[in-house]
Amino acid sequence: MRKRNLWICSVMLWLSPCVTAQEPARATYDNLVSRFREARLARSAESTRIRQSHAYKKAVAEHDFTARQALLADLPDAEAAFKAKFEAACERFSGSHDEALFLGWLLENVRPPRGKASAYAVQLVERHAKHEIWKTLAPNAQYYFGSDPSKEIAKLRAATPFDEVKAWLRYATTSHVLRNKKSAAEAIATAKAEQASIVRDYPNSIPAMKIGASEFKKTRLQVGMVAPEIEGSDLEGHNFKLSDYRGKVVVLDFWGDW
């Protein structure tokens, strides 16, 4: 038994440099992301400190917007500081599968000029349309390609092997048409028909929930109705249900730390 363990250990030792050699991009990415997280946390702490300061409270009390802005102006810009690091990593891992990770970060953290397509998004479509990163990026696909996202979205739809990405991309096209006040009546009718077919094709997908949301609000979320059940996990990963709190007055607060 002992001999066998020793053998396994030595094989693992021999393998370990290969494993790290194959995954430097992933390791680099994880490292950059965690350093970026530290930078953002430091900024949040600094922002809290400023907001609690006497000078800031005074500016708020006096409705002095300029003074408030001036006090917050010195906060470090973590996104700008890390942009160069992620771009350098893109260059370093250019052409590899994991290059998409760095492009994805840049896409989500660096805004393109108003109305313009994100250069990172365009590169991601050109080089990594089949990548699993689109599982997290697809929900916002209609915002990545400027005023007319339809061509890029069509390219992605044709390439992606993932059903959930297809559902999101089909939804993105329809919601782009429905949000645009200048859409023609015919285009609106087509978009609505497409939404009905998304619900049929992917009934349990999040896009299907979004399509059904206004009906859900009308029939389940009005004052006087019993709130629908919510089942999920908390921030530590423990499962719980909204109905666990029956017998208590409950404030249900949809929030985010931004």
Place this chain on the structure above:
Amino acid sequence: MYPHERSLVKRLSKKPFALIGINSDQNLPYLQTRVAQEKITWRSFWNGPLGTSGPISSRWGVRGWPTIYLLDDKGVIRFINVDGESMDKAIDQLLAEMESR
């Protein structure tokens, strides 16, 4: 928002009351540190790695953050999007209603 929520939870700690969040931050490790930094003691569902496009807020059709639903002890929706003082008043009303039954 946090200071109001903290004082609310503290004031009603002995009452049949709970503040339940549905959090839509994408990055869970970042969020966990923020929760510690801000001394957030109340429980939240996590809306998952898609953030604001996650399943709970999508099903409920949430478009603005924060969005508030205030439920009575039977789970019935009684107020939507009350905040600040009017939220405190609405909660007190529901607690009084419970006690008078």
